[in-house]
Amino acid sequence: MLQFSKYQGLGNDFLIFDNRSLVNNRIPQAPDSEWIQGICNRNFGVGADGIIIILPPIGRGDLRMRIFNADGKEAEMCGNGIRCLTKFLGDSDTHSIWNIETLAGIITSTLHEHGAISIDMGEPLYLPNEIPTKLCIENGKLPTGIITIDGISWDIISVGMGNPHAVILVSNIETIDLNRWGNTLEQHFIFPKFSNIHFTEVLSINHVRMKTWERGVGITLACGTGACAVLIVTHTLGLTKQQAQISLPGGSLDIHWQKSDNHLVMTGEAKAIFDGVLTPEFTPAPEDTVNCLSSNNDLYKQKSVNKIEKETIICSKSCMDGCLYPDNCFSRDVRSRVSDLIANSSLDEIITLTTDSIESRIQ
Structure with a gap:
């Protein structure tokens, strides 16, 4: 099951998915915008201002952060989001300083003993093309x-x-x-x-x-x-x-x-709210590109009675409204095992699973 943690900084709340481990790497690095909108919906989803995905670094940082707003669009940076991420890291790590790669560059965050979090936000941008804006700098320093x-x-x-x-x-x-x-x-x-x-x-x-x-x-x-x-x-x-x-x-x-x-x-400051797991119907489809049969005429063209030209399907996009070929789907076995786990686990066992996740991060 896909685990997540919900944190808030001054009421600005985020769902955090840790993709650094290959074992737990179950959420796409760039989830479908409709899925993000759904999971952030406060009536029909978990509810949040956005989601944060933690990834291995690709440069000089200790880790990489991708953040998506509730409308599904990726943001360059978010001050409250990176404080929530810092608190999440502090709850499971012995370190107190992290260099975090973002689209706005490497951001250094520090978790102090008294619980406050300081973020070096870097230098401001003044040039209109860097912000960007069509406003002009006239008499002063700012557009x-x-x-x-x-x-x-x-x-x-x-x-x-x-x-x-x-x-x-x-x-x-x-x-x-x-x-x-x-x-x-x-x-x-x-x-x-x-x-x-x-x-x-x-x-x-x-x-x-x-x-x-x-x-x-x-x-x-x-x-x-x-x-x-x-x-x-x-x-x-x-x-x-x-x-x-x-x-x-x-x-x-x-x-x-x-x-x-x-x-x-x-x-x-930033604070943890709760840890949770997503049910299979809320879990985003993997990014793997697969070939599978379908009767969908937009994806497949029948050239003869016994021959079908298969086209590539990206499940996270093509199957958003349901699997195109549920009887021959590559992910059926995975979904079946997840469903069995939920069906055969008591509420106490699910709570224990979540509690173990919390305790493993605060020890």
Whole structure:
């Protein structure tokens, strides 16, 4: 059965799948987007803001992370996600520092004795083509511009943290209707890859409040890379110091923009929620490409009465709505054994299996 762990950082929650072991390597490295949407659905799935897949490193890192938002699209980085991953690693590892490969580069995370987690988020991105955005740098250091929607104009400041962010300064974030403006701003044409949207209220030179519409997810309780983007904007404008408390609906993060190396360091917490296993119908099909017979005319062409030209089927794509040829499927034996295990195991045995998984990671 496919095991997973659910963790949250300031209410931003993720399902973590550990693919480092060949024995447990049962989830595709790039799962089908519809499967991700289904498993992240809070009514019909497990429920999460996204999934994290842990993989062996391909470069100088200790491991590699791939993260997919609830809409099924892959993200370059996620501050809360990498804190959750760090807590997961700390629950099963004797180390306290990890170099994690991401699409945004290698990120160093540290788990402190008191439970706080610090992430070296790297340097910010200012150039429009790096963020990316169609906004231009005019008089200052950051790309800025005005977006007008339904007669309402918003002053936008864009910055990159390996993923795109747009910061909007307001006098009172409680008056902002995120459901009304979030999605439209996220998908505005000035953001070629869409953007995270952050409405921001500066309370003092040491304290900022923000609310986030997260790209590919919607309203979330927290956004780590977004908190870094907010500090970059407010400090560049002279509104805050280079270190400040960023308050989000799910809690607070400490963000420090280190002038020595231009890196931002994010410090906050993450917590385990539960471990679980997916039932066979929720387990994604393997990535293996196989040949199997089918009567589907789109995949096969009959050239004679007794001869069928077989085409390659990728199960995770072709069989999303059910096996095309269930009587002769390569994975039937595997599915049968998993079903037998569940059918012949008591609830207590399933709980014991999950408990053993937890204990093996915290000893």
